[in-house]
Amino acid sequence: xxxxxxxxxxxxxxxxxxxxxxxxxxxxxxxxxxxxxxxxxxxxxxxxxxxxxxxxxxxxxxxxxxxxxxxxxxxxxxxxxxxxxxxxxxxxxxxxxxxxxxxxxxxxxxxxxxxxxxxxxxxxxxxxxxxxxxxxxxxxxxxxxxxxxxxxxxxxxxxxxxxxxxxxxxxxxxxxxxxxxxxxxxxx
Amino acid sequence: xxxxxxxxxxxxxxxxxxxxxxxxxxxxxxxxxxxxxxxxxxxxxxxxxxxxxxxxxxxxxxxxxxxxxxxxxxxxxxxxxxxxxxxxxxxxxxxxxxxxxxxxxxxxxxxxxxxxxxxxxxxxxxxxxxxxxxxxxxxxxxxxxxxxxxxxxxxxxxxxxxxxxxxxxxxxxxxxxxxxxxxxxxxxxxxxxxxxxxxxx
Amino acid sequence: xxxxxxxxxxxxxxxxxxxxxxxxxxxxxxxxxxxxxxxxxxxxxxxxxxxxxxxxxxxxxxxxxxxxxxxxxxxxxxxxxxxxxxxxxxxxxxxxxxxxxxxxxxxxxxxxxxxxxxxxxxxxxxxxxxxxxxxxxxxxxxxxxxxxxxxxxxxxxxxxxxxxxxxxxxxxxxxxxxxxxxxxxxxxxxxxxxxxxxxxxxxxxxxxxxxxxxxxxxxxxxxxxxxxxxxxxxxxxxxxxxxxxxxxxxxxxxxxxxxxxxxxxxxxxxxxxxxxxxxxxxxxxxxxxxxx
Numbered sequence: 005x006x007x008x009x010x011x012x013x014x015x016x017x018x019x020x021x022x023x024x025x026x027x028x029x030x031x032x033x034x035x036x037x038x039x040x041x042x043x044x045x046x047x048x049x050x051x052x053x054x055x056x057x058x059x060x061x062x063x064x065x066x067x068x069x070x071x072x073x074x075x076x077x078x079x080x081x082x083x084x085x086x087x088x089x090x091x092x093x094x095x096x097x098x099x100x101x102x103x104x105x106x107x108x109x110x111x112x113x114x115x116x117x118x119x120x121x122x123x124x125x126x127x128x129x130x131x132x133x134x135x136x137x138x139x140x141x142x143x144x145x146x147x148x149x150x151x152x153x154x155x156x157x158x159x160x161x162x163x164x165x166x167x168x169x170x171x172x173x174x175x176x177x178x179x180x181x182x183x184x185x186x187x188x189x190x191x192x
Numbered sequence: 193x194x195x196x197x198x199x200x201x202x203x204x205x206x207x208x209x210x211x212x213x214x215x216x217x218x219x220x221x222x223x224x225x226x227x228x229x230x231x232x233x234x235x236x237x238x239x240x241x242x243x244x245x246x247x248x249x250x251x252x253x254x255x256x257x258x259x260x261x262x263x264x265x266x267x268x269x270x271x272x273x274x275x276x277x278x279x280x281x282x283x284x285x286x287x288x289x290x291x292x293x294x295x296x297x298x299x300x301x302x303x304x305x306x307x308x309x310x311x312x313x314x315x316x317x318x319x320x321x322x323x324x325x326x327x328x329x330x331x332x333x334x335x336x337x338x339x340x341x342x343x344x345x346x347x348x349x350x351x352x353x354x355x356x357x358x359x360x361x362x363x364x365x366x367x368x369x370x371x372x373x374x375x376x377x378x379x380x381x382x383x384x385x386x387x388x389x390x391x392x393x
Numbered sequence: 394x395x396x397x398x399x400x401x402x403x404x405x406x407x408x409x410x411x412x413x414x415x416x417x418x419x420x421x422x423x424x425x426x427x428x429x430x431x432x433x434x435x436x437x438x439x440x441x442x443x444x445x446x447x448x449x450x451x452x453x454x455x456x457x458x459x460x461x462x463x464x465x466x467x468x469x470x471x472x473x474x475x476x477x478x479x480x481x482x483x484x485x486x487x488x489x490x491x492x493x494x495x496x497x498x499x500x501x502x503x504x505x506x507x508x509x510x511x512x513x514x515x516x517x518x519x520x521x522x523x524x525x526x527x528x529x530x531x532x533x534x535x536x537x538x539x540x541x542x543x544x545x546x547x548x549x550x551x552x553x554x555x556x557x558x559x560x561x562x563x564x565x566x567x568x569x570x571x572x573x574x575x576x577x578x579x580x581x582x583x584x585x586x587x588x589x590x591x592x593x594x595x596x597x598x599x600x601x602x603x604x605x606x607x608x609x610x611x612x613x614x615x616x617x618x619x620x621x622x623x624x625x626x627x628x629x630x631x632x633x634x635x636x637x638x639x640x641x642x643x644x645x646x647x648x649x650x651x652x653x654x655x656x657x658x659x660x661x662x663x664x665x666x667x668x669x670x671x672x673x674x675x676x677x678x679x680x681x682x683x684x685x
Contacts, residue, residue, distance in 0.1 A: 007609045056606070111381065118389040127389035131355075131382055138378050139350055145374075146347070170381065177373035180198055185370055188205035192318045194538035203466065207531075210524070214459065223513075240514040241492070242521055243485050244455040250517075268520055272513060356654050357668040359661075360620075368620055368665070368685065375667060379618040383669065387653065 011169050015109035015116075019049040020085075022059070022078040047081070052116065055080060059120070085110070086117060091129055098136040102166040110168045141171055145178035202372040208365055209315070212308040213264035214244075218278035221253040221269070263312070270320055277320045282306060283313055285326040288334040295341045302342060302362035310339065310366040346371055355382040443477040446485050454481060455525075460683055462532045467620070467684035468677075469670055470613035471539045471547070474567045482529060489522050540570060544578040545601055545610050615671040621682045623647065625662040636681065637662075647676060 006012065024046045032040035034048055042048070050058075058077040084090070085107055093101055103110050111130065118126050144160055167175060198204065203211075225240065240251050245262050253259055258278055261269075269275040281287065282305070294303040306312070313335050321328045346367060352358065353375060360368065442448060457478055465472050496515055540547065551562045562571055582600065590598045602609045625645070628634050638659075640646050646659040649672045660666060660673075665685070676682045 006611055007607050008611070012607075111385075115385055115388040118385070122389055124389045127385055130385050134378065134381060134385070135351060135353065138353075138374070139347070142347060142350060142374050146343075174374065174377045177198075177201055177377060181202065181370065181373045184198070185205050185366075188209070189314060192209075192314055194534045194541060199466075200535075200538065210527070211459070211463075213524075214455075240517065242518065243451055243489055244521055244525055245452060264520065264524065265517060268517060269513075272516070274513065356651055356656055357658055357666055357672075360665045360667065363665065365685065372620065376618040379667065380614075380616075383616060383618070390653070 011109065012112060014169075015112040016053040016056075017051050018107065018109065018113055019051055020055050020083050021047060021049050021081045022055050023047050023081055024078050025075050026077060028077070048078075050078070052113070056116070056120070080120070085113060086126060091126075094129055094133050098133040099140045101133075101137075103137070103168045103171070104166050108168050109170075111170045137167075137171065138174065141167070141175050142178060145175050146182045148179060148183065201376070203369050205366065205369070208369055209311050212311040212365065213262065213267070213315075215263055215308060216260045217263045217266050217280070217312075218258050218260050219266045219269065220256060220258050220276040220278055221274065222255055222276065223253065223274050224255045225251055225253040227251075263315070267315065267319055277316065277323045279316065279320075279324055280306075280312065282309070283316065283324075283331065285330060285334065288331065288338065292334060292338055292341070295338065295345070299345065302345065304362055305338070305364060307364055308366075310335075310364050342367060343370075350374065350378075353378050353382065355379065355386045444480040444484070446481045446488075449481060451485065454478060458482060458528060458532070460680075462528055462535075464677060464684045465532060465535050465539075469615065469617040469619075471536060471543060471565060473565050474536070474570065476567065479529075479567065482525070486522065486525060486529070489518065489525075493518055493522065536566070536570065537573070539613075540566065540574050541577065543611060543613060544574060544581065546612055547574060548578060549601060549610055615674075616669045618667060619670050619673070620685050621660075621666050621668060621673055621677070622685045623660045623662050623664055623666070623682050625681055627680045634681075636676070636679075647681060649673060649676070 024042050024044060027041055027044050029041040031042050032038055034050065035042060035046065055078060059080050060076060090106060107113055111134070114126060114130050117123065118130070140163075144163055148160075164172070164175065199207075227239075240247050242250065242265075245265070249259050250261055250265065266275065266277055270277055282291075291303045291305055313331075316323070317328055317332055317335075324331060342363075346363070350371070358375075358379075446454075457475070461472070461475055461478070493515065496518075500512070500515075547562065547565075553561075562574070566574065585600060586598075590600070600609060623646075625634060625637065625647070636647050637645055638648050640659040640661070644661055646661045648657060648659055649668075650657050651669070651672055658666075658668070658672075660668075660676075660682070673682050677684065
């Protein structure tokens with residue numbers, strides 16, 4: 005994605021639910037209780053960039069130093085983002101789904117999640133959704149006239165608000181290209 | 193910064209036009225540039241000298257003898273009133289009708305139109321409308337129909353985008369450039385999604 | 394041979410700062426594939442000077458330049474700079490500018506009846522010059538934007554131990570581009586340092602840290618989707634195309650493998666494909682496919 009990619013950085017800020025596997029002193033401020041430790045099995049919502057690291061790095065357990073894989077600091081719980089009801093909504097009607105309200109960075113987050121858990125099913129759902137919604141985006145993007153002030157009908161505007169950030173880039177690129185093309189055809 | 197974003201994704205239509213203007217086309221010159229030795233000795237500066245294409249043709253033009261020059265040169269000469277452009281053989285009502293028939297009869301394939309049909313037809317309609325034998329407005333509407341049918345097929349064919357590869361047959365350069373931002377964007381994303389769950393590292 | 398090519402070039406070298414007369418001796422990729430340049434019959438004892446415009450077919454050079462331009466625009470990485478080709482082209486442009494100047498001066502002085510007829514060659518030459526200049530400018534702009542984008546990556550490449558350091562950059566970029574790259578990355582790094590980095594703790598001050606989950610160095614996207622046209626027609630010394638095979642239908646094609654998907658694809662000659670860049674990169678460098 006690129007180190008400096010803004011969308012990636014914003015997506016990393018999304019909070020994910022997780023459960024701590026240890027008592028950790030001094031991190032109480034994450035819960036809103038500064039000065040107090042976090043107890044084991046506490047459930048918190050932490051940003052992805054933090055959770056990602058903590059879920060992979062394990063603490064050295066004092067009692068059992070021969071454990072092969074030390075237990076990670078936190079355990080990622082299944083977020084609402086990829087809950088079965090969302091996946092079902094996608095499978096049944098991807099084009100009419102308001103993706104922006106689920107998450108403005110849905111594709112990026114889903115990719116990161118799929119990488120963490122090698123979730124092939126999520127991948128497949130994502131691919132199918134992309135193709136379906138993509139065609140709808142393409143239809144909207146090419147059906148505008150070359151004058152930018154009289155193009156968007158209400159439907160278009162409403163549709164655009166349901167797109168996530170990646171889909172918006174696709175829409176923008178296709179739209180600009182199409183407008184240039186139409187301008188050229190007329191002017192030459 | 194040095195190159196705006198739209199140009200880093202694909203070409204602009206004007207650049208496609210530039211590329212296609214380098215291709216040869218037949219013209220019927222109205223002037224004679226072929227000079228005898230005596231005339232050459234008198235006025236050597238009037239010889240043409242081109243650095244990107246062959247100047248021997250243009251230096252040896254005889255009026256009403258058709259010859260082949262590059263498209264941009266032909267359009268320039270036409271603009272100066274020095275030649276008539278010979279309309280390519282595929283740009284007649286009859287031929288366009290055949291292409292249109294093929295397009296309509298074969299919803300999953302594209303007809304064998306030349307690589308540059310959209311650009312050449314647009315340019316010739318705009319600048320050489322008097323060189324056509326068939327009425328230009330009819331030709332224009334046929335070209336428009338062809339374009340719409342093919343555009344519809346391209347858009348339908350976008351469902352076949354995948355993370356591996358795609359083979360395109362008989363699409364012109366301009367049509368390829370039209371679908372480029374969408375096709376590349378979607379295929380790149382499909383590829384990253386595929387890689388994310390199949391990461392072997 | 395009493396006339397030395399250097400003398401001829403020196404004549405042109407009046408106050409032309411734009412043209413590199415003492416061009417580098419780096420070979421061009423494109424010159425290699427143009428092995429059978431039969432349009433110029435060269436005497437066997439005269440060595441081929443790669444930057445003398447008269448020894449190379451101008452039409453072929455132009456076509457090569459267009460191919461380079463298309464490849465550079467569509468490719469995600471910075472391609473090697475065609476040193477000889479660009480030098481020849483720039484020399485030609487320079488000659489042409491001077492010729493046009495002389496001709497138009499001649500017209501002004503003569504005070505003849507200036508018909509459009511007599512100005513027509515001049516008009517066409519000017520139009521052609523503008524086209525060529527556009528091409529060269531667009532090519533250089535594209536390269537500059539890639540140099541900007543990948544400046545840290547290029548720096549890293551030049552510091553690799555097995556690449557003989559800077560000489561690799563010299564192959565990739567022209568002298569001016571190398572200078573630009575050095576200065577630009579210096580200015581940028583200075584800005585980053587002064588604005589942000591020097592206020593951070595020491596271990597976080599690096600700009601080329603590759604140890605985190607995302608590398609700080611932006612590499613080109615090797616797997617970017619590109620459109621290609623398979624043109625083939627590249628033969629080696631024995632006159633055959635070593636990579637050409639036939640598919641099940643007996644048609645000529647090149648065979649490539651997409652490793653991530655374990656797929657083998659046959660690229661038919663004359664067909665257009667949409668495919669990832671890494672798969673066809675070698676074919677493109679050899680000239681067997683072009684990006685469109």
